[in-house]
Amino acid sequence: MDLRQLRYFKEIVDQGSISKAAEVLHMAQPPLSMLLKQIETHYGTPLIKRYRQKWEITEAGQMLYNHATHMLQQMEMFDVKMDYMMQGEMGQLRLGVSSSCIHLVGDVIRQFSQSYPKVELQIFKGDSEKLEQMLFNNEIDIAVILAPENSEQYEEFPLTPSPFALAVPKNWSNQIDLDVVSIQNLMKFPFISLEAMEGYSMLENIIYYLKEKNISLNIVAKCKDITIAQYLVAKEVGISILPKIQLGYVDGIHFVDLPELEIAIQPKLFYKQEATFSPICRNFIALFKSNT
Structure with missing residues (x-):
């Protein structure tokens, strides 16, 4: 049985007569009567007992009616979900x-x-x-x-791009004159380095910049994750050269601009x-x- 047949059968039961159902469905009564007979023939059992003054639904008819109600409700829900999906709302x-x-x-x-x-x-x-x-x-x-x-x-x-800057633990400010910071003077401090990532050149650019300055760093840790690098700086593991972005650990970090380091993340x-x-x-x- 298809949904059309289920809908027609349910309407017959809901209206209590074939003539009223045909009126609601905007169709002639004979085709609807024929449809009911076809369904009963298909299942080999009466679905509606007809009397001169009234009719009543059989046990098999009630089962089919319940099934039709469920299937039509499911289809209606599916149509609503499909509409939501087509609108990008589900x-x-x-x-x-x-x-x-x-x-x-x-x-x-x-x-x-x-x-x-x-x-x-x-x-x-x-x-x-x-x-x-x-x-x-x-x-x-x-x-x-x-x-x-x-x-x-x-x-x-x-x-918006974010430039790289020197990231220093705030509690180290008494050891570093942040107003006249020179990266050459930072070689003695432990350094947290970003690791290379395939397809990204920012680490290579930083290394090239440091080599030009003849700077050899005391690298104590490497990581790809900028958040982890910021955390390690905030926890005073070392200093680093990181993007100036507002992540979770910047309260414990002082960023010092390095104008000559023309590198930014995009x-x-x-x-x-x-x-x-x-x-x-x-x-x-x-x-x-x-x-x-």
Whole structure:
């Protein structure tokens, strides 16, 4: 049986007569009577007992009526969900956010969740190299990461760049004259270095800058994650050269500008062209751009 037959049978029972059901359905009575007979023939049992003055539904008819009611309700719910999905108001969005860009997405995520409460937002965190690979492999839909050297395969939207600066623990200010800081004088301090990431040149640029100054650092730790590097500086493990971004540990850090170090991180919103076919992705991208 198809949904049309179920709908017609349910209407017959709801109206209490074939003639009234035919009127509601805007059809002639004979085809509706024939449909009822076809259903009864199909199941090999009466569904409605007919008397001269009245009729009553049989046990089999009641079972079919319950089934028809359930199926039609499910179909109606599916239609509503499909409409939500086509409008980008229901479904799932897989968003990758690097730790160095998390401060750029909080307000957008809050507004998106408020505007589209039926969309499940699945957030992936990691370094930019890992998330770019996930985007390439279609494991996420959108990535907010540091811009790699080669990004021609993606659509992109640039965000505000953050320059690199010398990151010093605040409690070390009595050991370092922060007003006349010279990077050559910092060689004695333990140094926390960012690790190289495939497709990113910022570490190479910093190393090149330091080599030009004939500076050999006392490296005590290396990490790819800027958040971890900031945490280690705040905990007085050492100094570092990091982007001036507002992450969770900047209260324990003093940033010193290095004007001669012309290096900055460039965060961007990345997505593949096919992501624009998804109404959910389009809604998120539009909201993100309008907030930037």
